[in-house]
Amino acid sequence: GQNIDQPTEMTATEGAIVQINCTYQTSGFNGLFWYQQHAGEAPTFLSYNVLDGLEEKGRFSSFLSRSKGYSYLLLKELQMKDSASYLCAVRDSNYQLIWGAGTKLIIKP
């Protein structure tokens, strides 16, 4: 079966750095996506990785290791508005997105 694993919840302090991990087992791999979802709202696209390595976009970075079936999202200089759920999704061999359950990130002052 196909599986995406993420921690259910994480807590971090405003101004700090947090790393959200995602491991996956899917039938094929055609890219990994990170989305942000604030409570009661729709998911919005954050990042995309298809090759191994780090992709940096402002305060957010995403890393991929295809051989390990592993990715992480790194958030720097945390702000209160970063409190949200972070969804990891893998595009499989059928080009369908398989979604993790999401990691709820709580930012404390």
Next chain:
Amino acid sequence: NAGVTQTPKFRVLKTGQSMTLLCAQDMNHEYMYWYRQDPGMGLRLIHYSVGEGTTAKGEVPDGYNVSRLKKQNFLLGLESAAPSQTSVYFCATSSGGDVETQYFGPGTRLLVL
């Protein structure tokens, strides 16, 4: 530009009732998707469409039907609602391609009693 809109935003149904959820987009995207999101679970694909007049089943299609008569609209129908269909339903669109970012509508919250 409105992007992706969904109608209605919230609905309460009794078991056995039917309803249609409407997704409309002004992004000229070919691909459209219907997902459901339940607590503790990832988004699950119900049905999708790769273009006007086409539809295909996703991971959890049972109990749902869809139609894509116009490129900009994607309808999701529940013929006989069941409590297990209580969920938040999201429509999404994408233009295809390698990165294929999906753009989501605001969601429809459905409660089936």
